[in-house]
Amino acid sequence: MPVTLKDVAEKAGVSRSAVSRTFTEGASVSAKTRRKVEKAAAELGYSPNALASSLTTGRTKLIGLVSNNFHNPFFLQVFDLFTRLLQERGLRPLLVNLTDQTDPESTLQLLRQYSVDGVIVASSTLSPEFALAFQEARVPVVHSFGRIAASPRVNVVGIDNVECGRMAARTLIARGYKRIGFMGGPREATSTIDRRKGFNEVLSVTPGIEVTESFATAYSFDAGRAEMLNLLKQMPADAYFCGDDVLSIGALSAIADKGLNVPKDVGIIGLNDMDMARWENINLTTIRQPIRQIIDSSVELVVAMLDKPERPPEGRFFACEIIERGTLRPVKP
Amino acid sequence: MPVTLKDVAEKAGVSRSAVSRTFTEGASVSAKTRRKVEKAAAELGYSPNALASSLTTGRTKLIGLVSNNFHNPFFLQVFDLFTRLLQERGLRPLLVNLTDQTDPESTLQLLRQYSVDGVIVASSTLSPEFALAFQEARVPVVHSFGRIAASPRVNVVGIDNVECGRMAARTLIARGYKRIGFMGGPREATSTIDRRKGFNEVLSVTPGIEVTESFATAYSFDAGRAEMLNLLKQMPADAYFCGDDVLSIGALSAIADKGLNVPKDVGIIGLNDMDMARWENINLTTIRQPIRQIIDSSVELVVAMLDKPERPPEGRFFACEIIERGTLRPVKP
DNA sequence: GAAAATAATGCAACCGGTTGCAAAAAGCCG
C-alpha cells in the first residue's frame, strides 16, 4: 500500500538508483532527472523509508533516550529540551522508561535491536556502570547528569556534585546557621554520595557547627515530606541542604504543617532550580544546575560520537550558581 | 561489526532460515536445531535486527508518541504511564515534541519514514484535525485527552469536558458562591471551549449568579498567575473555575501575593488532579481526570487498531470526580 | 570537430532479515 522507490522510478521512467540519488544528499543526478523524479514523487506522495535505508547506510538517526526519573518534574524540562534539540538535528528519540529495571543488559539489547545510532542516559541516580555497558558494546553513549570523574571511562555531562555540596555548606555558614542538616536523596545515588562528601568536607573544618544527616528514600515530594516530618519530631536543625528541589518542596510542606516559619525557624536550600522553584508560592533558594548547557552539550557530544565512534570518553562539567530566593535568611551584615 | 543471522547460521551449521525460524514465534523448528542455534547465538551475542525484519513483516513495533505539552507537569505522569504501558506490550515509543509545529503534515511524514505501526497523540489542546490527518493516511491513531464527539471520525479517549464544566458550575453553586468566574486555558483549545460551554450552560439557568470570564494564554503557571493578577486589579469574583491545575496554582500564587485568603476571600477549583494538586502546600480542590484509565484505554485501542486497521473509529470517555481539598469553602449546611 | 575529461545513468549485488515452496527427514502404521 505505501508507495516505494520502485513506484516512483516507474512513474518517472528512470531507474531506482536515480530515484535513490535524488533523495540522497550530494549524489550525482542531472537537473532534468531530478525534476522528473521530484514530480513523480510528489504526485505519488512518496517519502523514503528511513529504516530500509538504514540497512545499507548503517544509520537510523534513532537515539535511545533512557531515563528512570519519570516522577521528578525537573525531568519534564529535561525531556522537553532533549527532544527539541535532537529533533533540530534530524535525530529521533526512542524513549526508554527504566522504571526499576536498572540492569543495563536488557536495555542494551532492546536498543540494539532497533539499531540506535547512539544513546543518552539521563539520570542523576544511575551508577556510571549503566552507561558503561553501552560504551563497552561500542554503542555511542553519553551519560547526562552523571557522576564526575577525573578520567571518565564513558562520556559524562553534568555538574560537580561535590562542589555543589561545598557551595551549599558555605552558603549556610555565611548565613550564620550553626545547627545544619544534610537531607540527602537516596543513599545509594551517586549524586547523594558526592553532595554529602563536599558538604561535610567544608563543615568538618568549620568550628562551632553541629551537623546531622538523613536520607530520603527517593527524589520525590512525598519522600521529602516524610523525611522532614520525621526530623521535626525531635528538635530540627536551623537549616537543611536538601537533595533536590522536589525534596525541598516536600520538606517545606512538612515545616508549614508544624506551624514553623521558613526561613525564620528553619532554612532550606535545594538543588536543580527546576521551573517550579521560582513559583512565587514556593520561592525556593536553590543551587541552579545549568540544564540548558548540560543538554546542549550532551547532544553535541553524542553527535560527535556518531561521526567518530572511537573518540575517547570525555567528561564535561558545568558550574552551578546559588539562586537566592526566600527560604534562607539573609547574610548577616 | 554487529553479529548477523548469517554469522549465527554458519556457526551453528544450519541455514539462515533455520536461525530466523528459531527466533520467530510459532515457526517450525526441531528441538535439536533450536538448541544448536540458541547456543551459537548466545556465544556470539546475537540479537535480531528488528528493523530489518520489519521490512518483510511490515511491523516495527514503533509507536509515535506525539505531544505538545512539555511544560505541564501533568504530562510527565502521562509520559510515564504511556511509556510503561507500551513497553509492557513490547512496543517502543518514538517521541515527538510538537513545540509550536501544529501542522500535522511534517509529523505524519516523519512518522511514516520510520514506519511506525501506530500513533498516539497526547494533547488536550490540539484540534481533532491533527489526529484525523493520520487516520486519513491510514496510520492507526488514537487521540488521547482529545475532544468528545458523538460519532468521532478518529479514535478519541478522554473525558467529557462539557460535563466537567457543568460539574464545576454545580460545585460552585452548591458552596453558595454568587459571583463566579471562568478562567479558561487558551481560547482556541477545544478543552477550553467545551468546559466553558458546560459551565455557562448550568450557570445561565441559575438565578442570582453573576458570571465573568477570561482566558489564560497557555496551560502554565505563569499564564495563570498573570491572568489572576490582572483579575485582581478590579474586584475579583468569589470563586473561579480554572482551566487546569497548573493554571490554578499560578492563580493561587497571585492571590497569595495580594494578601487574600483562599478559600475565604477567593475560591479556586482546578481540573486534572495532577500529582502536585495533593501536595499539602497546594492542597487544590479539583476535578480528577482518570488518567490511568484514559491511558490504559488509549494503549488498548491503538493495539486493537494494529490487529484490525479497518476498525471503525471509536470514542471512549471516562467520568471525572470532584476531589475536595482546601481551595473551596465547605458546602453551606 | 575530435579527443579527453567529466558527469549521469543503470545494472546488479548487497544490507539483515522473512517466507512460500519443494525436497528431505522423521514419524506412524499395519
Added chain:
DNA sequence: CGGCTTTTTGCAACCGGTTGCATTATTTTC
C-alpha cells in the same frame, strides 16, 4: 520393512532501499 503422512529444512525470492562499477551521455579543451 515399505508406504504414507507429517514435520523440518534449505533454496531462492523478496522487503525497500544504497552503492561500486562499467557504460553511456555530456561537456570541455585545443
